[in-house]
Amino acid sequence: MSAADQVQQLRQQLEELNYHYYVLDEPKLPDSEYDRLFRELQALELSNPKLRDPQSPTQRVGGAALSAFSQVEHDQAMLSLDNAFSEDELRAFDKRISERLALNEPLEYCAEPKLDGLAISLVYENGMLTRAATRGDGRVGEDVTANVRTIRSIPLSLRGDFIPQKIEVRGEIIMPKAGFERLNQEALAKGEKTFANPRNAAAGSLRQLDPKLAAKRPLGFYAYALGAVSETLAGSHFDNLQRLKDFGFPVSAELKRVDGLKGCLDYYQSIGARRTDLPYEIDGVVYKVDSIALQQQLGFVARAPRWAIAHKFPAQEELTI
Numbered sequence: 589m590s591a592a593d594q595v596q597q598l599r600q601q602l603e604e605l606n607y608h609y610y611v612l613d614e615p616k617l618p619d620s621e622y623d624r625l626f627r628e629l630q631a632l633e634l635s636n637p638k639l640r641d642p643q644s645p646t647q648r649v650g651g652a653a654l655s656a657f658s659q660v661e662h663d664q665a666m667l668s669l670d671n672a673f674s675e676d677e678l679r680a681f682d683k684r685i686s687e688r689l690a691l692n693e694p695l696e697y698c699a700e701p702k703l704d705g706l707a708i709s710l711v712y713e714n715g716m717l718t719r720a721a722t723r724g725d726g727r728v729g730e731d732v733t734a735n736v737r738t739i740r741s742i743p744l745s746l747r748g749d750f751i752p753q754k755i756e757v758r759g760e761i762i763m764p765k766a767g768f769e770r771l772n773q774e775a776l777a778k779g780e781k782t783f784a785n786p787r788n789a790a791a792g793s794l795r796q797l798d799p800k801l802a803a804k805r806p807l808g809f810y811a812y813a814l815g816a817v818s819e820t821l822a823g824s825h826f827d828n829l830q831r832l833k834d835f836g837f838p839v840s841a842e843l844k845r846v847d848g849l850k851g852c853l854d855y856y857q858s859i860g861a862r863r864t865d866l867p868y869e870i871d872g873v874v875y876k877v878d879s880i881a882l883q884q885q886l887g888f889v890a891r892a893p894r895w896a897i898a899h900k901f902p903a904q905e906e907l908t909i
């Protein structure tokens with residue numbers, strides 16, 4: 589087999605291993621085997637420079653440190669979510685939109701945990717990651733592509749054969765609790781500053797101007813919405829997220845279709861009961877009207893969609909380090 593074929597086969601094998609590890613949560617091989625294949629690909633690319641490719645898994649950690657982040661304008665504004673702090677406020681939300689839609693049966697919602705990280709917009713053109721931007725003020729954010737490329741749970745290129753020409757994916761960059769603890773222990777041991785919580789640690793990691801430093805931080809990602817896309821994928825939010833999963837994006841395993849206000853409240857209780865056992869911090873759950881057609885009928889108010897709401901948990905007592 590030629591070096592070019594070997595390189596191609598190793599790249600596909602590593603991407604498939606990433607997909608099984610981060611998206612299906614079913615590792616196919618032990619990490620040591622992944623690392624061995626990764627080093628084999630690195631060696632082959634070093635001895636065959638003409639085979640170098642920016643899309644290769646070995647090229648995730650880019651070049652030199654930036655002097656500053658450039659600003660980018662989002663194709664679609666990244667809005668925030670309205671909040672409900674009580675069952676009554678949630679009931680009012682459900683009643684308001686059911687009346688607006690003049691429905692006489694319970695609305696179907698898609699529910700998921702609200703991850704406590706930082707929102708990110710990922711743009712893929714011809715299946716390749718071309719830009720990653722923070723939310724910023726909702727209209728203009730910072731270009732953090734070099735740092736985002738170092739996050740192995742974010743695909744450098746989309747999987748599968750039916751790939752839209754252009755697609756924007758939105759989600760949350762998080763630092764899992766275990767990674768956060770480890771990072772703070774290391775900082776303490778080195779007499780460096782510790783982070784107050786995983787959200788700050790994730791934000792601080794993405795603000796590193798040197799991608800080599802960001803690459804050392806234990807960051808994860810979960811997709812939660814489809815942004816601008818060059819073709820319609822599915823008619824429901826739940827099915828859109830399944831398509832994102834097929835493209836290679838991690839989606840929360842807790843994603844669930846629920847029926848009406850009762851379904852939302854049962855979901856809220858069940859996630860609330862397991863909150864401390866989840867591997868990442870959450871500050872509530874999010875319910876979205878599952879039908880895209882109904883979402884479009886409801887539209888947005890000034891700063892947030894009418895068709896979605898975050899149901900927050902009471903703030904956890906501050907962790908003392």
Ligand SMILES: Cc1c[n+]2nc(N)[nH]c2nc1OC(C)C
Pocket residue numbers: 667668669700701702703707812813874893896
């Ligand atoms: C701002 C936001 C934040 N979150 N978090 C989740 N889990 N879903 C979700 N959706 C959001 O906005 C959609 C309504 C697009």
